[in-house]
Amino acid sequence: MSYTEKEAERRKAAVLVIRKFIKGFITRNGPINDCNKDFVEMAKRNWLMRLSKSLPSNFLKRTWPPCPYSCKEASAHLEKYYASHMSRVYRKKLTPERKLVFEQKILAEKLFKGKKANYPESLPHTFVTNRLSATDISIDTILDEKQRYCSPVIKYDRRGFKERDRIMVVTNNSFCLIDLKPKQLKMKHKFPLDKLEFIISPALNSFVLIKIPDEMKKADKGDLILKVPHLIEALTLTVEITEKPEKIIFAKTNMIEYAKPGKPGQIVFSVGPQENFFRDKKNGNLLIISRSTVGLNNT
Template sequence: MVHKLADKKTRKTLERDDFRLLHYAGEVTYCVVGFLNKNNDLLYRNIKDVMRQSKNTIVRECFASKESDGRRRPETVASQFKSSLLGLTDILMSKEPWYVRCLKSNESKQPGQFDDMVVRHQVKYLGLMEHLRVRRAGFAYRCRYDVFLQRYKPLCPATWPYWRGVAAKGVEVLVQHLGYLPDEYKMGRTKIFIRHPRTLFATEDAFEVCKHKLASRIQAQYKGYWQKGQFRRQKEAATKIETCWRGVQARKEKGRRQWAVKVIKKFIKGYMARGEATTTDNSEYLAFVRQNYLNRLKDNLPKMVLDKTSWLTPPPVLTETSEILRQLHMRLMVRKYIRGITAQQKAQLQLKGITSVIFKGKKDSYPQSVSQPYVDTRISDQDINMKVLQMIHHEGIKYSIPIVKYDRNGFKARPRQLILTQTAAYVVDDAKIKQRVLHTTLKGVSVSTLSDGVIIFHIASEDDKQKGDLIMQCDHLFEALTKLSVVANKQSAINVVQGSVKFQMQAGKEGIVEFSSGQESMVYKDKNGHLMVVSTRTRAR
C-alpha cells in the first residue's frame, strides 16, 4: 500500500515516500529514501573486471582498478546475514533459553504513557496469548533442583543456610514447608515443574519478604562481628594500660614498703627503749605514742559528767599529762552543764543531792529513784478539804501527798493526806485534821533498808494523853522525806535502820515494826502483835 492508493485515514500516517506491507505479524512501513544505500550489495571482482573491459569510456571510468588482485570473493548481504545468524545461533545454543517479550507502550517514546491499541496490537502479533494458553495447559514454570533450592532455601528452616543432602530431597522438603498442594507441582528427574503462575508468584512474594529478614540478620551478624573485633581491640588496649598501671603501682608499693620497713625498724628500737629517757633511738616512737594517744583521746572523750570509766588508759610516759587533761575536761563538762541548766533543774539537783546524802548506799530502792523527777506537790488545793485548807493556809503549805496511815493498836490501814507546812506536818482525812506534828516535836524519822515505802515519825511529847508515833506508807518516800528535811531542817533526824523498829503506841507502851524480804509486798499484823512489812528487792520507788 502506497500513499497514492491509500484511503484518507491511512494517508495521515504515511509520508509521500513511504509504502506499507502486510506481514504475518502485522503492517510494516518502509521508506524509499536511502533504500538502495541500505540494501546495496558488492559486485564480484570478476564482474568488475568485465565491466572495465567495456568499450564504453564512461563504464570503464566507473569501474577503475583500485582494488588488490586478491581472488577472494566479497561477502554479500545475504552471506553476512547468514554468518550473523549462525553466530547468534551458536551463542543461544550455549545458553539456557529465557525469552523476554518487549512491548512498545507508545509511538512517541514517552515514559508513563500507554497506548492500548499499540500494546494490544503487539500482544496479538507476537503470539503472547497463544504462548500463555500453551503454558497454562501444561506447567508454566520449570527449574532445576539445585537452582530452585539455591534461590528459595531461606524460606525453610530445614534448608537454611545449608542443605546437606540431595538437591531433589531438599526441594521436596522446601515445597512441603511452603504448603504446595499435590496438583500444583511435579517432581521430575532433574527439575521441578510448577503448574500455576500464582504458586510461583506467592513463592516470589515470600522470598521478597524473606530477603529483608535475611538482610537484617546478615547486618546483625556483621555488626556483631565488628563489635567483637572492636571489643577485642579495646580489651587488648585495656590490658596494656592495666599492665603499665600495675607496674607503676607495684613500683610505688615497693617504695612504700621500703619506707615502712625503715619506720618499723625505728619503732621497734624505740619500743625496746620506751622506758628510758628520750634519745635518738626512741624519740620518734615516744612522739608517735603521744600523738596517737591524744588523737584517740580526742575521739573518745566522755560525754557526761557522771561518766567516770570511759577515760582512755594512758601510756606510762603520759600518765601525769592524762590526769591533768581528765581534770580539765571534767571541769569543762561541769561548767557547760551548769551554764545549760535552768532554775527548775538546779532546784531538782539540789533536792537530789540531799536525797543522795541521806539514802545513797543505805536503801535498796534508791538507785531506781534517781531518774524520777520531783514535783512541787502531789495534791492540789482543790483536793484538800476547804475547812482544813482555811485552818492551815496561814502557815504556808509547802508539800502534800496521799499516804496510808496505820493505826497504832490494830494496824488498820486508813487513806489519809500528809500536808507539810512551814511549822508542822498534818495528817488529814476528807473532813478534818486527824493529827498535827510540830517540826519541833519530831524527834526522828525511821525507814528500812529494803524497798518498802513505810515511814515512822517518832514524836516527842510531855503530855501522857498525847498520841504516839505515826506509822504510814508512801509511794514517793524519797521525795516526801527530802521535802520534810528541807522544810523542817530534819536531815540528820532521818535514820535508815535494818531489821525492826520500835515505836511508841501511847505513853508508856511500845510496839515493833519488823521489815523483811519476800516474793510479794504486803503489810499485816503478825500473831505476836508486831506490824510485819514484807517487800521485794526489785520494787522501784
C-alpha cells in the same frame, strides 16, 4: 657523676631513711634518741590531731581516746583538764531548778544509802513536792502556811489498825495530816515539825512511825503510824526543811513500840514476797511484811 650513680646514691639514702624509720618504730617506747625522735614527734602530732576530732562530748560518758606510749603523761593531764572543763560548762548551764534536784538527791544519798533498802528504787526518779492528783481539793484553803510537800498516805489506827486515807502536808513549821472527805477537808493532826522524830525500818517497806513529843501525847493520844508511798522522797524533803537529819531514826531490832492510850503497842517486822500491813491475830500487834531484797541492786 652519671645518672646511674646518682640513682644509686638516691636509693642508698632512701634505704637509710627507711631503716631509721623502722628502727625508730621498734624503739618508739624507749628513751628518745636520734633514731626514734622523728617517729615519736610524728606520732605525737598525729595523736593530737586525732584527739582534737574525738574529744568526749558527753559529760557522763567520757571515753578518752587511746594514746602512744610517748604521750601517756600528756594524755593524763589533758584528760583531767578537759574533764574539769566539761564539769564547769555543765555546772554553768544548770538551772536553779535542776541544781535543786541534784542537791536533794545528794541529801537522800547521805541519809539513806546503805541504811534503807528502799533507797536504790528512788534513784531514777526526780523528787516531786506535790503528789496530789489534779482532781483533789486544794489543801491551801485549810492551811495557814505555804505547803512544802504533800502526798496521799495511809494512817493506821493505834487500836485495831484500821486504814484511814489521809493527806500528809509538810510546811516550813508544821507537820499535818488532813482528812479528805467528799468536797470537805478536815485537819486531823498538826504538830511543830522540829519536835517530831521519824522512826523507820531499814527493810524494804513504806512504814514510818511519827513519834509525838511527850507533852503533846495527851491531846493527841499517841504516836502516828503511817504508810508513805514515796518514803525516801518524803523524808528527804522533810529533812531539807528542818535541816535535822538526826530526827530520822532507824529501828535496830525487828520490833518497836509506839505510844497509845494505856500500855505501849508493838510493831513487828517480817519479810515476805510483797509488802503488807495487818493485825497479828495471835497477839494483836501490827505486823509489817517487808519485801525481800534478794535480787535487787542495792546501789
